[in-house]
Amino acid sequence: MKGFGLFWWDFLVGDTPEIxxxxxxxxxxxxxxxxVAHLNVLAYIALxxxxxFGLTISVWRARRRVKT
Amino acid sequence: MIATVSGTSTTxxxxxxxxxxxxxxxxxxxxIVVAVGHTRGWRSALEGTGAALVALGxxxxxxxxTLVRVPLDPLRLVVGSVLLIFGLQxxxxxxxxxxxxxxxxxxxxxxxxxxxxLRAQGVSVGRDRTSFVVAFKGxxxxxxxxxxxxxxxxxSAHRLGLAIGVAVIAVVMVAIVGAVVTxxxxxxxxxxxxxxxxxxxxxxxxxxxxxxxxxRWPGGDTMLFVLVVLYxxxxxxxxxxxxxxxxxxxGVS
Numbered sequence: 633m634k635g636f637g638l639f640w641w642d643f644l645v646g647d648t649p650e651i652x653x654x655x656x657x658x659x660x661x662x663x664x665x666x667x668v669a670h671l672n673v674l675a676y677i678a679l680x681x682x683x684x685f686g687l688t689i690s691v692w693r694a695r696r697r698v699k700t
Numbered sequence: 701m702i703a704t705v706s707g708t709s710t711t712x713x714x715x716x717x718x719x720x721x722x723x724x725x726x727x728x729x730x731x732i733v734v735a736v737g738h739t740r741g742w743r744s745a746l747e748g749t750g751a752a753l754v755a756l757g758x759x760x761x762x763x764x765x766t767l768v769r770v771p772l773d774p775l776r777l778v779v780g781s782v783l784l785i786f787g788l789q790x791x792x793x794x795x796x797x798x799x800x801x802x803x804x805x806x807x808x809x810x811x812x813x814x815x816x817x818l819r820a821q822g823v824s825v826g827r828d829r830t831s832f833v834v835a836f837k838g839x840x841x842x843x844x845x846x847x848x849x850x851x852x853x854x855x856s857a858h859r860l861g862l863a864i865g866v867a868v869i870a871v872v873m874v875a876i877v878g879a880v881v882t883x884x885x886x887x888x889x890x891x892x893x894x895x896x897x898x899x900x901x902x903x904x905x906x907x908x909x910x911x912x913x914x915x916r917w918p919g920g921d922t923m924l925f926v927l928v929v930l931y932x933x934x935x936x937x938x939x940x941x942x943x944x945x946x947x948x949x950x951g952v953s
Contacts, residue, residue, distance in 0.1 A: 643786075643848075644782070644786075651785055652785055655785050656781075676910060676916075679906050680931075683788065683906055687938070694796050
C-alpha cells in the first residue's frame with residue numbers, strides 16, 4: 633500500500649508540485665465559474681489559460697533552479 | 701455530420717497520442733533490453749521483457765473493465781485532471797530540453813551506462829537474475845506510462861479496445877525495428893515525439909476536465925483540435941522565449 637501510494641505521489645506530484653497545485657486550483661475555479669456564476673464562456677476560456685499559466689510557472693521555476 | 705467530424709477528431713487525436721506515447725516509451729525500454737541482451741545474453745533479458753509485458757497486460761485487464769463501469773462525468777473529471785498533470789509534466793520536460801536547460805534524452809549514453817553497470821556486476825552461471833530484473837524493470841517502468849495513457853484515454857473516450865490495439869501495434873513495431881537493426885534506436889526524435897504527446901495529453905486533459913465540470917465546449921469534440929493547435933503554439937513560443945543563449949548558438953531546438 634505504501635509503495636502504491638508513493639508511486640502515485642511521485643507520478644502526480646514528484647518534483648513539480650506547482651503543476652499539481654495549479655491543476656487543483658483550476659478545478660476549483662472552473663467549478664465555481666461554471667456552477668455558481670453560470671458563466672460557461674468564461675469557464676472554457678479560463679481552463680486552457682490556467683493550464684498555460686501552470687506550465688509557464690513550472691518552466692520558469694525550473695529555469696531559475698538551473699541558473700542558481 | 702458535425703457529430704461524425706467530432707467523433708473522428710477525438711479518435712484521431714486518441715490514436716496519435718497513444719501511438720506516439722507507446723513508441724517513445726518502448727524506444728527507451730528497448731535501449732535497456734538491448735544493453736542487457738548484448739552484455740549478458742538474450743535468454744534472461746527476453747524472459748524479463750516477457751514477464752514485464754505480461755504484468756502490464758494484467759494491469760490493463762484488471763483496471764480497464766473496472767474504469768469502463770465508472771459513470772462518464774466523474775471519470776472524465778478524474779482522468780482529465782490526471783492527464784492535465786501528466787501532460788504538463790511531459791511538456792515542461794520537453795520545453796526544458798528543447799531550450800537547453802536539460803540534456804536531451806540520449807539513448808547512446810543510456811546504453812553505454814547500462815552496459816558499464818552490467819559488466820561491473822560480473823558474469824553469472826545459468827539463469828541470469830540480474831539480466832531478468834534489469835530488463836523487467838526497464839520494460840515495466842516505461843510501460844506503466846503507456847498503461848496510464850491507454851487506460852485514461854481509452855476509457856474516457858469509450859475506445860479502450862482501440863487504445864489497446866494502437867499501443868500493441870506501436871510496441872510490436874518498435875520491437876521489430878529493434879530486432880532488425882539489433883541495437884537501440886538512438887535516431888528517433890524522442891523530444892519532439894514527447895512534446896507532441898504532451899500537447900495531446902494536455903488537450904485531452906483540458907477537454908475532459910471541462911466535460912467533467914459540465915462546461916459546454918463550442919463546437920463539441922472539434923474543440924480538441926483547437927486546443928491541440930493552441931497548446932502547440934504556446935509550446936513553440938515558450939521554447940523560443942526560454943531558449944538558453946548557448947542552446948541558440950549550438951542550434952538546439
